[in-house]
Amino acid sequence: MLQTLFEMPSPVMPEGFNYYPSFISQDEEQQLLGCIEKSDLRNMRFHQYEAKRKVISYGKGWSFTEQQLKQGDPIPAAFDFLVEKIATKLSIDKQLIVQFLITQYPVGSVINWHRDAPPFDTIAGVSLLTDCKFKLRPHDKEKQTRSATINLNVERCSLYTMQGIAKNEWQHSTALNDKIRYSLTFRTLKNHGP
Numbered sequence: 689m690l691q692t693l694f695e696m697p698s699p700v701m702p703e704g705f706n707y708y709p710s711f712i713s714q715d716e717e718q719q720l721l722g723c724i725e726k727s728d729l730r731n732m733r734f735h736q737y738e739a740k741r742k743v744i745s746y747g748k749g750w751s752f753t754e755q756q757l758k759q760g761d762p763i764p765a766a767f768d769f770l771v772e773k774i775a776t777k778l779s780i781d782k783q784l785i786v787q788f789l790i791t792q793y794p795v796g797s798v799i800n801w802h803r804d805a806p807p808f809d810t811i812a813g814v815s816l817l818t819d820c821k822f823k824l825r826p827h828d829k830e831k832q833t834r835s836a837t838i839n840l841n842v843e844r845c846s847l848y849t850m851q852g853i854a855k856n857e858w859q860h861s862t863a864l865n866d867k868i869r870y871s872l873t874f875r876t877l878k879n880h881g882p
């Protein structure tokens with residue numbers, strides 16, 4: 689009874705944002721962590737600034753400095769099962785997933801408010817090792833009131849997807865984490881037709 693009284697209602701998310709708890713199993717999480725161990729993650733650079741978080745990008749990555757897409761190494765085959773699982777959830781062909789970013793958030797790191805890069809259409813994020821406080825607020829400054837900010841507890845092993853209004857008209861960020869977290873982010877391109 690007490691638990692029911694104090695349970696927080698699920699926040700109302702912007703159109704185009706979907707959340708799927710327990711998207712991967714704990715065994716799949718371990719398998720992914722094993723693959724990540726072999727990846728050469730480097731501190732994220734943004735112009736002269738070096739962020740605390742470490743990343744490695746595969747496929748068509750977005751260069752912030754040059755403001756264009758750059759073709760990188762192909763997505764390693766070890767992650768195929770996850771690409772397929774996400775494509776199935778999105779009801780798309782797996783070939784449309786053209787970008788894969790592994791991000792390691794050391795303790796005390798964040799990703800600040802931003803909108804995702806313009807050429808991308810759908811973003812899919814899987815969280816490993818720990819939960820994270822994921823925040824969304826309108827991109828339009830006049831609408832950025834305190835009450836307009838949405839906080840969602842994005843759980844370990846969950847998936848979120850963002851497209852349309854949620855991607856283009858909202859910004860997102862994460863709160864400071866107190867445990868190491870990995871985020872696996874997959875992206876499709878806009879205008880991917882023939």
Ligand SMILES: O=C(O)CCC(=O)C(=O)O
Pocket residue numbers: 789791799804813860862871873
């Ligand atoms: O940690 C996350 O899930 C957010 C990732 C993100 O926003 C990004 O890579 O641009």
